[in-house]
Amino acid sequence: MDDGTTVDVTITDMTNPCVLFNAAQFGIGVTGNTPPEIIDKLNKEINAALADPKMKSRFADIGGEPLPGSPAGFGKLIAEETEKWGRVVRAAGMKPE
Numbered sequence: 784m785d786d787g788t789t790v791d792v793t794i795t796d797m798t799n800p801c802v803l804f805n806a807a808q809f810g811i812g813v814t815g816n817t818p819p820e821i822i823d824k825l826n827k828e829i830n831a832a833l834a835d836p837k838m839k840s841r842f843a844d845i846g847g848e849p850l851p852g853s854p855a856g857f858g859k860l861i862a863e864e865t866e867k868w869g870r871v872v873r874a875a876g877m878k879p880e
Contacts, residue, residue, distance in 0.1 A: 810857050822854055
C-alpha cells in the first residue's frame, strides 16, 4: 500500500557507494564592514539566547538543536560545507542552468 509517505529508490551502481548527510543549518551574518565590537556583542547575545532553557526546548520541539559558537567557528563551518558540497556538485557533473 502506498500512502504517499515512502519513496522507491533503486540502487543500480554500487561501485562507488557513499553516504551523504546534510542537515539544515541556520546562522546570522553581517556585512563585512561591521565593526568587530558589534559582531562580538551580537555573538554574545545570540549565544545567551541559545543557552536559554525555553529556547532549547523550542528548538527540540521542532527537531532542532541550537549550536552556539563564535564568528570564526561559523566562518570555518561555511568554508568546510562549501568545499564539501562543491566536491559533490563537481563529482556529479552538475552545471548551473
